[in-house]
Structure formats: C-alpha cells, structure tokens
Amino acid sequence: MSFSKYIWNEGYAPEMASAHTHLILVGSVMMMIMGVALWFFPRPTKEDKRYNHDLILITYWIMAISTALRFISQVLLSFIYLNWISVAVSIFSTFQIIAIVLFFYSIWGRIRSVGSYKREAKGEKF
Secondary structure, three states: OHHHHHHOOOOOOHHHHHHHHHHHHHHHHHHHHHHHHHHHOOOOOOOOOOOOHHHHHHHHHHHHHHHHHHHHHHHHHHHOOOHHHHHHHHHHHHHHHHHHHHHHHHHHHHOOOOOHHHHHHOOOOO
C-alpha cells in the first residue's frame, strides 16, 4: 500500500485495504480474544460436553490458515481480477466465520461467574 501510494504515485485497490483490515482485526485481534478467553474463563466442568481441547486447537489452525489465505487472495485480487480468486476470498471468509462459531460453541460452557452460585445460594439477587 505504501509503494502504491508513495513510490508509484497511484492509489491502491480497495482489496488491499480490506486485506490489511482483516489481517489485523480477524487475524490478530480475534485470535487474541480467543486466547485470552481460554486463559481467563474457568476450566470446564466435568459435565461440559461441548468443550474439547482438540476442537479448540483445530479452530486456531482453521482461523490462522484461512486468514493467511484470505490475505494472499485479496492481495492477488488487487492486482489481477479473476473470478476464482474472488470465490476463494469468500470461501476463506466462510472458514473464518466457522472457526469463530466453533470456538465460541466450545467455550460457551466456561463463560460463567466463578462465585455467583455461592452468592445465589445465600439469596443474593442479580
């Protein structure tokens, strides 16, 4: 983007801005949120059937690979327009969404307040 604007004195394609934004927001920020959620929330209860460590690991790999491939596809798309590249961008975007949904499905049982059941047993209302 810098070369396009400052060296070649041309603008850059909207696909470059989209690639850059998705790399930052989905690739960095969303994966950081996922990592902090794993660290922050309490361990799953023994009754929690949704949490699966292997599924979380697979989710991270799906997210990392699909984000990287989406970035590469959008950069290519900014230089040459081929229909199969735009389809690839949509497919990789779908995999990103699937990874986010799988992650939150798996971790949903861990999202709870640790001490709230003790306060509720004492009759405290929230």
